[in-house]
Amino acid sequence: MDAEDSFASYVRDRTAALSRIAYLLTGDRHLAEDLVQETLLGVVGRWRRIVADGDPDAYVRRALYHQHISFWRRGRRRPSLVYEPADRSIPDPTATVADGLTLRRALARLAPGQRAVLVLRFYEDRTEEEVAELLGCRVGTVKSQTRDALARLRRMAPELVELDFSRAEAGR
Structure with a gap:
């Protein structure tokens, strides 16, 4: 399997797990998606070396954590979230x-x-x-x-x- 196919397979298999971790880090679904995309963009050019070095999942997760901290340092703060919409009744959540x-x-x-x-x-x-x-x-x-x-x-x-x-x- 060449590097391009290997990377595509990794993205298909691990995006959901990376997205869950990114969501826990950011608290926002859209920022989590951006974080995962930026991280994957950052590793795609080095994918052949990353796979050759061993565990690509560990490398990508580490890159994700570092990218998250970089987002924060650069001021990409998320907008304040509204947890309870005003003037709308909502059903009791589980x-x-x-x-x-x-x-x-x-x-x-x-x-x-x-x-x-x-x-x-x-x-x-x-x-x-x-x-x-x-x-x-x-x-x-x-x-x-x-x-x-x-x-x-x-x-x-x-x-x-x-x-x-x-x-x-x-x-x-």
Whole structure:
């Protein structure tokens, strides 16, 4: 299989998973799509070397996290989201949807680096060493970012402590 076919196959197989991760990082579907596209555009020219070096998925995810932080540093902030439309009644959402919204709002209030660390540690279930390698930092930085992010979440959204995320994990 040549590099072009290999890349096309990778994009077909992994775009959904990359989009989920990007959504958790950005909190916005459209920004997540932009983030995935920019990341894939950035790796397509190096695809032959990336595949030859080993695990292309790890490389692309790492590029995704770095691209997310670059978006934030360049000022590509997302517009503030309205979670409850004014003057419209909506049906009661299911418990899983409400829990997800609560979590998304809380994650959106974290710094991009803290958000990336939490997504890698708890959504992707990575070790501190793996997170440090993916983000290009020390394990101590991962530990302190995790500690600070969790403390901030506890202060900003104490309702998260009581949520049952096992329902969401079953649907993942």
